[in-house]
Every structure is written in C-alpha cells, then in structure tokens.
Amino acid sequence: MVKNMVEPITAIAAALAIGISAIAAAIAEKEIGTAAVGAIAENEDLFVKGLIMTVLPETIVLFGFVIAYMILGA
Amino acid sequence: MVEPITAIAAALAIGISAIAAAIAEKEIGTAAVGAIAENEDLFVKGLIMTVLPETIVLFGFVIAYMILGA
Amino acid sequence: MLKPKKMCKVTVAGPKSIRDTAVSFFYDKGILHIDDYTKPDNEAVLDIGTPTERASELSEDLVKLRSIKKHLNIVKKNGGKVISIDRPNQKEISEQINKIDAQIVDSIDKIRAVNDSLSLLKAKEDIVAPISSLGLDWKVFTQYDSLSYMVGYLPKNVDISRFKKELSSITGDVEMFHAEYMGRQVIALFVIKDKADETSTLLSNNSFAPINLKCLEEFEGKSDNILKTIKDEYTQLTNEKKRLKCAMEELGEKYSSFIIDNEADFSKDIELGEVPLRFAESTNAFVIEGWIPQEDFISMEAELRKKTDGKIYIRSRKAVEGAPVELKNPKGVKPFEFLIDLYSRPSYGEIDPTFFMFLTFPLFFGFMLGDLGYGLLTFALFYIIRTKVKVAEIKSVLSVLMFASFMTAVFGIVFGEFFGAEHIFGYHMTPILHRLHHPITLLNLAIGMGVVHVNMGLMIGFYNMKKAHGLKAAILEKASWMFLQVGGVLLALGNMTAGAAIMLVSAMMITLGEGLKGLFELPSIVANILSYSRLMAVGLASAILALVVNEMAGMAFSAGGIGLVVGTIILLAGHSIAIFLGFLSPFIHSMRLHYVEFFMKFYTGGGQKYIPFGRRD
Numbered sequence: 001m002v003k004n005m006v007e008p009i010t011a012i013a014a015a016l017a018i019g020i021s022a023i024a025a026a027i028a029e030k031e032i033g034t035a036a037v038g039a040i041a042e043n044e045d046l047f048v049k050g051l052i053m054t055v056l057p058e059t060i061v062l063f064g065f066v067i068a069y070m071i072l073g074a
Numbered sequence: 075m076v077e078p079i080t081a082i083a084a085a086l087a088i089g090i091s092a093i094a095a096a097i098a099e100k101e102i103g104t105a106a107v108g109a110i111a112e113n114e115d116l117f118v119k120g121l122i123m124t125v126l127p128e129t130i131v132l133f134g135f136v137i138a139y140m141i142l143g144a
Numbered sequence: 145m146l147k148p149k150k151m152c153k154v155t156v157a158g159p160k161s162i163r164d165t166a167v168s169f170f171y172d173k174g175i176l177h178i179d180d181y182t183k184p185d186n187e188a189v190l191d192i193g194t195p196t197e198r199a200s201e202l203s204e205d206l207v208k209l210r211s212i213k214k215h216l217n218i219v220k221k222n223g224g225k226v227i228s229i230d231r232p233n234q235k236e237i238s239e240q241i242n243k244i245d246a247q248i249v250d251s252i253d254k255i256r257a258v259n260d261s262l263s264l265l266k267a268k269e270d271i272v273a274p275i276s277s278l279g280l281d282w283k284v285f286t287q288y289d290s291l292s293y294m295v296g297y298l299p300k301n302v303d304i305s306r307f308k309k310e311l312s313s314i315t316g317d318v319e320m321f322h323a324e325y326m327g328r329q330v331i332a333l334f335v336i337k338d339k340a341d342e343t344s345t346l347l348s349n350n351s352f353a354p355i356n357l358k359c360l361e362e363f364e365g366k367s368d369n370i371l372k373t374i375k376d377e378y379t380q381l382t383n384e385k386k387r388l389k390c391a392m393e394e395l396g397e398k399y400s401s402f403i404i405d406n407e408a409d410f411s412k413d414i415e416l417g418e419v420p421l422r423f424a425e426s427t428n429a430f431v432i433e434g435w436i437p438q439e440d441f442i443s444m445e446a447e448l449r450k451k452t453d454g455k456i457y458i459r460s461r462k463a464v465e466g467a468p469v470e471l472k473n474p475k476g477v478k479p480f481e482f483l484i485d486l487y488s489r490p491s492y493g494e495i496d497p498t499f500f501m502f503l504t505f506p507l508f509f510g511f512m513l514g515d516l517g518y519g520l521l522t523f524a525l526f527y528i529i530r531t532k533v534k535v536a537e538i539k540s541v542l543s544v545l546m547f548a549s550f551m552t553a554v555f556g557i558v559f560g561e562f563f564g565a566e567h568i569f570g571y572h573m574t575p576i577l578h579r580l581h582h583p584i585t586l587l588n589l590a591i592g593m594g595v596v597h598v599n600m601g602l603m604i605g606f607y608n609m610k611k612a613h614g615l616k617a618a619i620l621e622k623a624s625w626m627f628l629q630v631g632g633v634l635l636a637l638g639n640m641t642a643g644a645a646i647m648l649v650s651a652m653m654i655t656l657g658e659g660l661k662g663l664f665e666l667p668s669i670v671a672n673i674l675s676y677s678r679l680m681a682v683g684l685a686s687a688i689l690a691l692v693v694n695e696m697a698g699m700a701f702s703a704g705g706i707g708l709v710v711g712t713i714i715l716l717a718g719h720s721i722a723i724f725l726g727f728l729s730p731f732i733h734s735m736r737l738h739y740v741e742f743f744m745k746f747y748t749g750g751g752q753k754y755i756p757f758g759r760r761d
Contacts, residue, residue, distance in 0.1 A: 008077045008078075008079030008080045008082075008083065009079065011079065011080040011083030011084065011141045012079065012082065012083040012086065013083075014083065014087065014137055014140075014141055015082075015083040015084065015085075015086035015087035015090070015137065015138070015141065016086065016090075017137075018087050018090075018091055018133055018134050018137040019086055019087055019089070019090025019091055019094070019134065020090065022090055022091035022094035022095065022130045022131070022133065022134055023090060023091075023093065023094040023097075024094075025094065025098075025127075025130055026093075026094035026095055026096075026097045026098035026127055026130055027094075027097065027098070029098045029102070029126065029127050029130075030097055030098035030099075030100070030101035030102060030127070031101070033098065033101065033102035033105070033123055033124075033126065033127070034101045034102055034104070034105040036102075036123060037102060037105035037106050037108075037109050037120065037123055038105055038109070040109060040116065040119055040120075040123070041105075041108070041109035041112055041113065041116065044115075044116070044119070045488070047119045047486070047487075048487050048488055048739065048749070050123070051122070051123065051126070051736070051739060051740070052739070052740050052744065054102070054123060054126055055126055055736060055740055058129060058671075058675065059671040059674075059675075061091075061094075061129065061130050061133055062133075062671065062674050062675060062677065063674075064133070065133040065136075065137065065677065065681070066674065066677070068087070068133075068137045069137070069140070069587075072137070072140050072141065118486075119486075122732060122735070125728065125729075125732050126732070126736065128729060128732065128733075129678055129681070129733065132678065132681050132682055132685055132729070133678075133681055135681075135685050135688075136680075136681045136684050136685060139684070139688055140583070
C-alpha cells in the first residue's frame with residue numbers, strides 16, 4: 001500500500017467513522033436477522049425475503065466505510 | 075513507525091467493528107441454532123444468515139489497514 | 145438455457161379399464177407432472193379417484209414394515225449380499241411380516257419387564273446397602289414394646305460426636321449405630337419410647353432424612369446376605385436383557401433384505417395404487433390433468449395410444465398459468481441450478497438466471513480470493529472429493545466450487561499472488577494489478593463491476609417486464625433507472641442542466657411506474673452499486689491475510705533452529721485458515737450480491753417445482 005502519512009487525530013476520525021456505523025448496522029441487522037431466522041424456521045420459503053430484509057441495513061456501514069475511506073484521503 | 079495515536083485509531087477501527095459484527099452474528103447465530111435444533115435441513119440457510127454481518131468487520135479491517143498505511 | 149423447459153398442459157382420459165395401464169405407463173416414463181384434482185363442489189360429476197385395493201392392503205403392511213425396520217435398526221447397506229427372495233404371494237409376505245412384528249413386540253415387552261425389575265432391585269439395594277454398612281441384622285428392625293427406632297441419613301456437616309452429646313442430654317436409654325455409605329452418614333437409633341418425640345425433634349433439627357424400610361419386610365437374615373441376593377438377581381436380569389437384545393439383532397440380520405426389498409416394492413406399489421386420489425373419476429371413466437415437457441410429448445402420445453389400443457383420449461394445449469418449472473441448462477451450467485433453487489425457482493415466463501450466475505458468480509469469487517496457489521489447490525481438492533461423492537446435490541456444490549477455484553487461479557495470475565507471495569518458488573510473477581499497491585484501482589474496478597451487474601439486472605428486468613406487461617411498463621419501471629444513472633453521471637461530470645433534467649425526468653418515470661414507493665427508493669440505486677465495494681474490501685482482506693501469514697512465517701524462519709519448525713506450522717495452519725475463510729467469505733458475499741442486488745432488479749421467482757410422477761433412479 002502507498003505509504004500514507006496520516007495525522008493521528010485524522011486516523012481516529014476514520015476509525016470512529018467506520019466503528020460507529022459498524023455498531024449501528026450490526027444492531028439493526030441483528031434484530032432483523034433474528035426475526036428472519038425465526039420466520040425461516042416456520043417456513044423455509046421465506047429464506048430469500050428474510051435474507052434481503054436482514055442485509056438492508058448494510059447501507060449504513062457502507063456509507064461509513066466510504067466516508068472513512070475519504071477521510072484517509074485515499 | 076506508527077504514531078501511538080494512529081495505532082489507537084487502527085485498534086478502534088477494527089475493535090469497534092469487530093464488536094459490532096459479533097453482536098449481530100451472535101443474535102442471528104443463536105436464533106439459527108434454535109431453528110436447526112428443530113429442523114436439521116435448515117443448517118445451510120442458518121449458516122448463511124449468521125455470517126451475513128461479516129461485511130461489517132471486513133470494512134473495519136480494511137480501514138484499519140489503511141490507517142496503518144502499511 | 146435462458147428459459148425453463150416449455151411445458152404442454154395435457155388432459156388424459158379414458159375408460160377405467162385402461163386406467164392401470166395408463167398409470168404404469170406414466171410411472172415408467174416419469175415425465176407427467178400431475179395437477180391434483182379437487183372436487184369443486186358437491187354437485188360436481190367427477191369425484192377424486194379411489195385407490196386400488198392392493199394399495200390399501202399394502203399401506204398397513206408398509207407401516208408395520210417401517211416400524212420393524214426402526215426397531216431392528218435396519219439400514220440399507222450398499223453392496224451387501226442380496227439374498228434374492230422369490231416372491232411368494234402377498235398373503236405370505238403379510239403373514240411373515242406379522243410374525244416378525246409379533247416377535248419384536250414380544251421381545252420389547254420382555255425387555256421392558258426386565259428393565260422394570262432392574263429398577264426395583266436398584267431401589268431395594270439403595271435401602272439395604274446402607275443398613276448393611278451399619279453391621280446390623282435385619283431382625284433388629286421389628287416392633288418393640290418399649291423402643292422406637294429411626295434409620296436414615298444425616299447430612300455430612302453434622303458432627304457425630306456432637307450429635308451423640310446432644311442425644312445423651314435427652315436420654316441415656318439410647319443406642320446409636322453409625323457408618324459411612326457412599327460418602328453419606330447413616331445412623332440407626334434405638335431409643336426408649338417416651339423419648340421418641342424429643343429424639344425426632346433433634347433429628348429433624350439436624351436435617352435427618354429417614355429411610356423407609358417397609359418394602360423390605362420380605363427379607364430375612366443378615367443384611368449382607370440380602371445384599372448378595374439382590375446383586376445376584378441383578379446380574380441375572382442384566383444377562384437376560386443382553387440375551388434378548390442379541391436375539392433382536394439376529395432377527396434384524398436375518399430379515400434385513402426381506403424388509404428392505406419389500407419396503408421398496410411396497411412403496412412403489414402404493415404410489416401406483418394411490419395415485420388415482422389425484423385424478424378425477426366418474427363411475428366408468430377417469431380424467432388426469434397435468435403437464436408434460438413439450439419435447440417429450442409427441443413420442444409419449446404415440447406410445448400411449450398404442451399401449452391402450454387407441455382407447456385413450458389425449459389433448460394438449462399451450463398454457464402458461466400454473467405450469468411447473470424445470471430448468472434447462474447445458475452440462476456446465478447445470479450445477480449452478482442449486483444456487484437458484486436455494487433462492488426460489490423462476491416463475492414460468494421469466495428468464496432463468498442460472499446462466500448469468502454461471503458467468504458472474506465465479507468471477508466475483510475469483511476477484512475476491514484471487515490467489516493462484518489457493519485456486520489450484522482447491523480445484524484439485526474439490527475435484528478429488530467430487531469423484532468420491534455419490535449424492536447429486538453435493539456434486540453440484542463441488543462443481544460450482546471448482547469453477548470458483550478456477551477463476552481464483554486466473555485472478556491469482558492477474559494479481560500476482562501465489563499463497564500470498566509474489567513468487568512461485570523463486571519465479572517472480574509480474575502482476576497486472578497489484579492489489580495491495582493499488583487499492584483505488586481495485587475499488588474502481590469493483591464499483592465498475594457493480595454498475596455493469598446492476599444494469600445487467602435491469603436489462604433482464606426490462607425484458608421480463610416487456611414480456612409480461614408490455615413496453616410502456618418496462619420503460620417506466622426498468623429503463624427509467626438506467627436513465628437515472630446516466631443523468632447522475634452527467635451531473636457528476638459537471639453538466640448541471642442536462643444531468644439534472646434527465647434525472648428529473650427519470651424520477652418522474654419511476655414514480656409513474658412504481659408509485660410513490662419507487663420515489664423513496666431512488667437512493668437505493670446508489671447503495672446497491674456501492675455494495676459492490678465489498679468486492680474490493682473482501683479482496684484486500686484476503687490478500688492481507690495471506691501476506692501476514694507469510695510475514696509471520698518469515699520472522700519465524702529467520703530466527704533459525706526451532707523457528708523453522710514453528711514457521712512451517714504457521715504456514716500450514718495460517719494458509720489453511722486463510723483458505724477456509726477465503727472460501728466462506730467470497731462465497732457468501734458473491735451469493736449475497738446476486739440474491740440481493742442482482743435479483744432484486746428483475747427476479748420474481750415463486751415457480752412451482754416440476755415433480756413428475758414416476759420412477760426415480
């Protein structure tokens with residue numbers, strides 16, 4: 001990787017960006033995922049819909065990732 | 075060499091996203107195991123659902139790596 | 145390949161005399177997917193058919209057979225010696241089954257009785273043993289005129305000497321025996337009757353647990369002898385139980401092929417016999433409604449007519465609604481069908497995405513894992529396993545993984561990675577794109593693939609929509625998104641007016657096509673495309689992991705001596721983990737990209753599986 005001289009506080013910023021959005025996405029996915037698995041246990045055909053619903057919050061961490069990336073100035 | 079605060083940043087990046095991914099996978103995984111206990115055919119689907127949050131820690135990992143500029 | 149097999153809706157009817165001929169014909173052919181007939185109302189002329197008598201008889205026997213199979217733990221062994229049984233008539237088989245059943249029931253009852261006796265014995269032992277440890281004769285525990293006795297356990301924490309002191313403070317007319325049995329304190333107290341109550345109180349204050357001796361009234365003599373008697377009986381019963389179980393096993397061995405073969409035959413006959421329940425029948429005729437693949441229809445028709453001397457009535461017509469779906473794909477693409485089935489079968493009219501998955505799934509996978517060494521290794525591994533496995537589904541999974549491994553190897557060459565390193569045993573590879581040095585390029589590629597994939601999805605969606613709902617709907621609901629992207633790109637490039645205008649028009653089309661919720665989903669196209677950045681993230685992660693393993697091993701190696709051993713272990717363990725993760729992650733993410741981002745652009749699914757009636761090999 002390119003030797004990237006990053007200011008320490010900037011680095012913390014990037015870390016926070018990804019870290020906090022990660023927690024957010026996880027909290028959401030965990031709840032939905034649990035409910036989805038419960039639904040699938042009752043009806044296997046719901047697997048797909050359950051999967052889609054579970055990953056919907058992915059966007060949250062995705063945006064965090066992009067911002068963290070931009071913070072690092074790459 | 076890596077500045078201390080930078081090192082902390084990298085640690086935070088991977089650490090916080092790891093906790094996040096773990097929280098999600100733990101909940102879903104528990105539900106999945108319960109479902110599998112009732113019906114063994116659900117193993118594959120349960121497995122897939124459980125690892126869906128993996129992306130979260132993956133992103134943290136990449137950012138941590140980039141922070142370290144290594 | 146891009147569409148499921150074409151189906152004809154068929155109606156087959158005829159007089160009852162040819163019904164069984166027709167049924168066995170279709171059973172052997174295995175091409176007819178039956179639409180079960182349900183009686184619309186009470187006045188309908190046609191009722192559901194009645195099963196053959198044979199089927200009902202066989203049902204009972206089959207149930208017995210299955211229960212016998214379970215009790216005797218009979219498992220079908222491949223390649224076992226098959227004792228060919230000449231087929232006596234059904235009555236004899238039935239009798240044989242009943243005989244075996246009776247024997248089993250008898251054995252089970254006997255075993256149960258033995259188990260009961262054993263439990264009883266154990267209970268008795270639990271009472272006699274502690275007493276015998278006190279060294280007392282049984283006769284001691286009888287009714288006395290002036291004495292009361294108490295026998296039981298004191299908790300471990302009760303100090304015997306202290307207890308004795310307390311006892312003597314109540315009365316001196318008391319005799320106490322105590323011993324240890326299985327880590328617990330047993331005591332027997334004989335106290336003068338008028339002090340019995342006080343003694344009881346002292347005992348309960350010390351958490352005394354009495355032993356009930358009533359059930360042992362039948363015993364006489366020293367406790368030691370009694371104990372021996374009990375133990376002997378116990379051994380005897382246990383042996384009896386073993387004997388009974390052995391007998392059952394022998395029974396199982398003797399009749400295992402009888403049971404397995406008959407189970408198979410019965411199942412087939414019952415299926416044949418019960419299928420009329422799915423037909424419509426009148427007093428003299430039967431009607432079957434179902435589906436047959438177009439390609440099989442013509443030859444089937446000719447043959448059936450011949451078999452039934454032309455008495456059969458067959459009609460076919462093209463139809464779409466309610467048709468079962470059977471995917472039609474060439475040999476290379478076929479293994480990917482299991483990925484589609486995991487999701488949902490395509491509905492009859494729409495495009496079968498298997499081929500697209502065949503193209504892009506290994507591509508994404510390889511892009512993410514991208515290592516020549518891993519790819520070659522796993523390709524060989526999966527190939528070997530596949531030759532050993534018989535189950536069709538697992539074979540498909542392995543085929544898919546082999547394709548994935550192949551692409552991994554290809555991208556390994558592109559990225560210049562061989563087990564994480566840049567050289568293959570000294571030969572230096574020149575990567576076309578070094579992942580760790582050019583993450584930006586990687587990201588751009590990933591997003592680029594995202595754009596292509598998503599729009600591929602939109603185009604397939606466009607085709608499906610056009611077919612189902614016409615050109616206007618297709619443009620409003622699918623093409624609109626593509627225009628939206630064009631507008632967005634123009635806007636980003638700086639062309640404000642044109643960009644904004646196109647985006648506005650697209651937004652309006654989307655609202656027209658999908659309603660207000662379509663409008664709310666405008667940002668989703670951005671999220672979907674960005675989602676493909678995971679291709680870069682997973683890719684980087686796998687490259688980094690391999691690199692780190694190599695670096696750690698390198699440090700161990702340069703330490704020398706024991707370091708060489710440690711280093712090798714690190715290499716083996718580290719790369720194994722990397723491969724395992726390296727397969728799990730890209731597999732799931734590639735799958736997820738297809739299921740969520742790709743399929744959501746065009747796929748409806750919900751197709752009914754094609755399950756033909758008849759012989760399966």
